[in-house]
Amino acid sequence: MTTPVVAVRGASVTFGAVRALSGVDLEISAGEAVGLVGHNGAGKSTIVNVINGGLTPHEGSVSYGGMASGMTGVSAARAGGVRCVFQELSLCSNLSIVENARLMHAGLTGFGWRKRALALIETKLSEVFPGNRVDCSATVGTLSIAERQMVEIALNFLDVSGPPKLVILDEPTSSLDSALAEQMLAHVRKFVSGGGSVLLISHILGEILSTSTRIVVMKDGGVVAARPVSEFTGKSLVEAMGSVVREKTRTGVRTVLDTSPTVIDIPATPRTGLGLKARKGEVIGLAGLGGHGQTAMLLALFRERSSNWLPHRPDEIAFVAGDRALNGTFPLWSILRNLSVGNLGALSKRFSVHAANEDAVGAEWKQKTAIRTPDMHLPILSLSGGNQQKVLFARALSTPARIVLMDDPMRGVDIGTKQDVYSIIRAEAEAGRTFIWYSTEMDEICLCDRVYVFRDGAIVAELSGDEVSEHNVLAASFSGEAA
Amino acid sequence: MTIFNTALSKPWIWSWLAALATFVLTVLFTGGASTFSLGQATLTFAAFSVIVGLGQMLVITLGPGNVDLSVPATITLSGTLALKFMNTDASLILPGLLVAIGIGLGVGIANYGLIKLLRIPPIIATLSMSFLVQSLAIWSNRGLRIKPPDELSAFTTGMTLGIPNIAVVGLTLSVAIWWLLDRSIYGRWISAIGQSPFAARMAGIPVDGTRFLTYVICAVLAALCGYLLACFSGGAALNMGAEYLLMSIAVVVIGGSAVAGGNSNVPGIWGASLFMFLVVSMLNTYGFGAGIRLMLTGLIIIAVIIAASRRVSAR
Amino acid sequence: MKIKISADHIRLLIPLVSLAVLLVAVFWLQPRAMSYLGLNLLFNLAVPIALATIAQMLVIAVNDLDLSIGTFVSFAACVTAVYMPSTPLLGIFILAVAIAAYAFMGMIIHLRDLPSIVVTLGMSFVWGGLAVLILPSPGGQAPVWLRSMMTAQTPIIPFAIVASLVIGIVAHLIVMKSTLGVAIRGVGGNARSVSRAGWSVLRIKVAAYALSGFFSVLAGMALVGLTTSADANIALRYTLLSIAGVILGGGEFVGGRVSPIGAVVGALTLTLAGSFLSFLRISPDWQIGAQGAVLIVVLGLRLIFSRREA
Amino acid sequence: PHAANADTSGKKIALSNNYAGNSWRQAMLTSWDKVTKPAVAAKKVAAADAFTTAENQATEQAAQIQNMILQGYDAIVLNAASPTALNGAVKAACDAGIIVVSFDGIVNEPCAWRIAVNFKEMGRSQVEYLSKRLPQGGNLLEIRGLAGVFVDDEISAGIHEGVKQFPQFKIVGSVHGDWAQDVAQRAVAGVLPSLPDVAAVVTQGGDGYGAAQAFEAAKRKTPIIVMGNREDELQWWKKQKDANAYETMSVSIAPGVSTLAFWVAQQILDGKQVKKDLTVPFLRIDQANLEDNLKSTQKGGVANVEYSQADAEKVIADAK
């Protein structure tokens, strides 16, 4: 019997009142791809931090490859061959890719390390993501979010002084489009069949089912199921997580929309002859491969309709960020303040914020979007990634905005909450709100009334009603050059 | 509610404790005889630091790199021009005040103009502006000291119920700024901008409008301080603001406001202002030479900030 | 097809263009400056400023700000002028202790998670006090070797230019090329991921502060070499000058984005701006204001390039 | 009278000034303007330009002097930020054949001329005056200038010398007022509560009015405050004198000494042999000539005297 690459025994972690982990056992052996799933705040990122040494469990132990347990912390984990792609992007954006590699791999020393590193990265990057167009000598700050994620993944698979034994991937595909995600998963399968091991966290169950050899399900800080992949189906997995699968709620074409007033009308660009039009009560999807101008359009739309100088009219437009750290959360603030900031005017009398009103709104949305926290006055950073995203959602939906812009807002949101949010969106749209929704997930695109497909910064196709399908979207995404 | 609020209100405690300790040490030197008069002197002079410190605090709350270095020059210019305008005529006291406020408005607008239109980092923009403003002060009056109207001079040096009038003014302004910061929407806005301007913009906050207003408020408070200080000390001098460059920044940071922006408090400004005056008085009282005095001042500041830091990180 | 101009190049281009424009203006106003002697006189006082700017840049690279550089350079100058000529060993010892104090300051700032602005503000009083204690009234003397080094007659290219080049290149090697430099900038960019990669952020910060202290000491010594003596207030203005120099040189306050060559160029530009004004002969009332105007114009130049940054 | 009378009508003189931020310096610049403009118009010299640095810093002034070398001035009249820190630049100017005349803030580089005020004596004479007023002695409060600056050290040394000479006096408190009314006021107000009875305040100029204000605010008996020739100080003194026969004296260096330096530089350019060290008396105002001086002092300014070419010739001759 081989010793496991890493063994976590009886690990418990608490953050103040929150018990993030309670007595978790987890062993990962060589040649294994462990899929880790669970609702937002189940404790997935916490166990990742325990394994990579960033967090010492308050009870229990971690050991690496049967090594003597003298060493602890990050250096022990790294010596044990553990590498980790974190949920939030964690490269230094002011450094070049090569310099980031130097920081990540202590083995890259000596004369000419830059050259060696560059060669290693270029090879690895095209191995994981064949056909990518990332400039490996660039500064990370100049890369798009997807490219950064690609680089970070490649850097962790890098073989500098010995190949990695365990690579942890915490929601690695959340900023990758489906094509890139598939390339990455293929590489994971190859890596595992070559004897490496992987811990993969994702809310997209298809990825877990197609890639893992074993699935561990977590709920409220504990492991509730751990079985080989063959014993799970999509449905049973969701049930194991504690959510109920609902039928797809596509209601068909809503013809009433054709007569309702237009709220957004972007004229056609001469290049493709297509513009964007949104009517009252419509849910508009923005599709296409990641990084082709969808975010830019949403940012421009918001800037256009809100003043940088005068107080904003919250009944006009609201924005849900996809990149929390960059343009979403206010890290010094409580959850409540993060939620209420979008609509302070309504909570105030004579420019003075009314605490009771604020608490009421907080309580209402905590319940509506199931934000997992004992107290809305706790700091926002005490929430798990997915729960932070829910707060951003609630911030926008709690305003009376006629138009809601959503920049891939479901990144890292668990399946149960997603379905709740979908039905909220539906209901709000029926009540007359317009949603412009950029998503990297095809399921979400298929929920929209009308879809615009982007390519190279412009709209290349408009699909409505029954034309909205995975096949048509993909066809439009790749057909741009021919047209 | 309570957990969050008490945690937030802690950073300023330390500047108050430090002020209290220095006060006691100073008073002990004379066996307690000087308690009352020292208290009055402290309140008076601390009030000037408070008035400029409040404005500086709002600016610093806007986030890293935001600081107004034109404060000293604004103090000088408003003192000079207001006194020149009033020319000891008591009937012009109010118009003189308006002149001072107008100067504050002008400098604030110009500061933000440079920051926004030319995209110059605030530190450098306000530094450049301070040179221009200082030149304006030199050119307008060439350093001649004009006396304030007697009534005004009596008011600024006078007392109400044993409390210096200047301290009353400072207190009133503090309450107003505290309301702005803690209760008003504007306070939420500057805090949000201080944490992440981009996120603030996407949350619908008028970032430019708020920042503009903040720089203007800061300059107006500095101008107000210049007006009062010139009247208090019997005339404007070209170097009257120089003291307040480091002072305005020091009282903000010693008072426990986060230098990284987003988080600030008004009581700390008072604690730190009282402390900054008292520490010099204490060291003067004990008769230390300039070298030792400077060194001790520095070490005490660092000690206070280290003591305060334990609280901050526990938050 | 695509001309590749990276953000780093732009960062360096702006200060270089500013410097060139100013230099042309100065030569046009005062053709005499276009000589070996002229260039030396224009730039020799920029050498200590350049060193101080590098020191400030190292601190800015780890997302901190040093408000004590001016008084620290004054202190170093006082030590140099008082002890170096007669008891060089004692002088070197004091300066070494001062550098250690700088490193210690970095350690405290990191361990206690203190705002660097406050700690360095406090330290600026401490250094100022020590300088007054060492040298209560102006005086002291530059050691002979230092004086002759700073007034050296280098062949063809004036010493001031040679020194600036050397400073720029050495700083570039340390900050941009060495592993320590990568780590320092990494801490500025994302300290969390640096520590997740197994580095001790504490050690990196201490090293950055120690290096900063070292460059400040060099600045103080260079200053004494030029002025021949010291006083406790001699370099107070270096605090603001060094910050302005870093920014002018394309650095940013947060995010570990700095450029050593840019910083040296920034320091030269600031010095040259002062001379440019002298040569313009403005009315004394407006001479101070004109300094502000020049700063505004030089930084306003960045606007021309800013469309790319936006 | 002397052999070598070069023509100075083609010569250019520059004033290098390090600070313009107080009324004394402003008066100095005004005097310079007032005297040199006619001199230039009368073709006595070709130019007399004034330069001021933005900050009171020796390093900036050194750069300024180096620029003046490049600009081709024949003489530099210098009020220095530091007696020693400019020596490098001054030496470079001398090497380039430029005449350097320093005044008020003098430099100790041997190649330069110095028009000095005996600051030590200025401090000592204050105590001497007090010993006549208060034969039985008493407590003194000393207000100093800016720490680490030469003038501050000199005057203070003079005061301490005076106290040694008249041991009936005791300095019970010493604060730095940075030569600014409001700083002095602030510092005095801070120590005053803990001081015993103060009989007199010895000062360095520019801080007497602030001290008076602080005493008044603390409701303490006004001691004898030595004044520093500022108009507001004299004005206050006059008011006290009229009200309750208050008596004191006032002493400072006259800002117009810049014009003396100008003429001395002109004389040197003219080929005169001039001793390297010249002294000018400080300007003292007493109870008797208070009104006269007040009349001749600009409102809000500083008591002043300006010098003519003839005055300069006399000073030079006297020094022989």
Ligand SMILES: Nc1ncnc2c1ncn2[C@@H]1O[C@H](COP(=O)(O)OP(=O)(O)OP(=O)(O)O)[C@@H](O)[C@H]1O
């Ligand atoms: N630094 C912290 N302080 C306080 N609470 C924390 C902290 N980090 C995590 N928690 C809490 O621990 C629990 C587990 O969080 P964790 O980040 O592990 O969830 P997760 O399973 O990764 O969720 P997600 O899918 O949303 O990323 C959550 O309830 C979270 O609020």
Ligand SMILES: Nc1ncnc2c1ncn2[C@@H]1O[C@H](COP(=O)(O)OP(=O)(O)OP(=O)(O)O)[C@@H](O)[C@H]1O
């Ligand atoms: N979250 C964001 N916050 C701020 N700026 C952004 C953000 N996302 C993109 N940008 C900026 O908007 C511009 C357009 O970006 P891009 O074309 O990559 O948009 P996108 O297709 O939505 O990308 P992605 O899929 O990575 O979000 C770029 O200048 C980019 O820097």
Ligand SMILES: [Mg+2]
């Ligand atoms: Mg997570």
Ligand SMILES: [Mg+2]
């Ligand atoms: Mg996007």
